[in-house]
Amino acid sequence: MIYKEPGEKLMYENAAYIVGGRVLANEASEYDGLFGRILEIRTGDDRETENDTPDIYCAFDPPPLSAARAALEQTFSQLYDTPKRVEELGLDLVIMAPEMLTPLAVPEQEYAQADLYVVVSHWATDGEFGSYEIPFTNLVDARRQFHDDLTAELNDGCIEKWRExxxxxxxxTAESYECYLDGEYCENHFLIAVEKRSLPLAPQFIRTVATIYDDECAQKDLLEKAGKLPEYLALTEAQKKQLLQDEDIRGRINHYLGRCDAYWDCYWDAVSEAAQELLRNYHL
Incomplete structure (x- = not known):
């Protein structure tokens, strides 16, 4: 079978390969580190290679950095035992096996989104200039930074001098402040604001945050129980701190929880009941 229309998808080994989709060549091939796009996919008798896996036709982007270009040229020069330049590698059409590619998501479309609050500032005075951005995941934290930085500028910066x-x-506005000398904006201005932006959350990031949260909950639960035991009360403050910083607290709890069949029976019963309730809503 031949997949060549944009959006056509082949599922292989729990991964989706989409015509027109972005991919990254991984360490299983000489093209390791190159970004590209799938042009076509062939399976079965339509394959051109003798591989047992699908043929995935890709167009790769030449590396924009000189060091990466040199490394790629060195790899293929050694492979062919003759000097090779990037322009000679035919990157616009390469047949790859699935295990050589990592399909890439489109973060703006496929990832969960969260709000990011960024304190943005740029300024210029007397021939000097600068800028910065500080991101926060909590609006109150961003407003505090905005307040502190604007207060510092009002007290110690050029604003009071410019007022004259x-x-x-x-x-x-409620979340921005700007001042300047009319006709001299490029030379004398100050701006600070809180900007709300959308942050695509990669699955790996969500798992990392979830792990941190689960570890904190396990630590609090352990302290709730251990904190009343005489063995805990007999520890020094340093030992108590060391105990609560043990990286395997959640693992130990899950170990004993896994031996509790009644817990998991209740959990899966609850999942089943929730699924049935949700499905009934579609058949009312």
Whole structure:
């Protein structure tokens, strides 16, 4: 079978290979580290190679960095025992096996989204200039940073000096402040604001955050029980701290929880009942 229409998808070994989709060549091939796009997929008798796996036709982007280009040229020069340049590698059409590719998601479309609050500032005065961005996942934290930085600038920066100038202009909202000398914006201005942006959350990131949260919950639960025991009370403060920093607290709890059949029976019964309830809503 031949897949060549954009959006056509082949599922192979629990991975989705989509015509037109972005991919990354992995360490299983000489093209390791190259980003590309799937042009076509062939399976069965339509394959051109003798591989047992599907043929995936890709167009790879040449590396934009000189060091990466040199490394790629060195790899293929050694492979062919003759000097090779990137332009000679035919990156616009390469047949790859599935295990050589890592399909890439489109974060804006496929990842869960969260709000990111970024304190943004840029300024210029007397021939000097600068800028910064500080991201936060909590709006209150961003507002605190905005408050602290603006207060510091009002107290120790150039704003009060500029106020004495007839060209001084000042504008503000609940989450932004800007001032400048009219006609001299590029030379004399200050801006600070809290910007709300969308942050695509990669599955690996979500798992990392979930693990941190689970570890914190396990630590609190352990302290709730252990904190009342005489053995815990007999420890020094340093020993108590060391105990609660044990990286395997959650693992130990899960070990004993896994031996409790009644818990898992209740859990899966609850999952089943929830599934049936949700499905009934579609057949009312």
């Amino acid at each position: 100038n007839s060209q001084f202009v000042e504008e503000e």
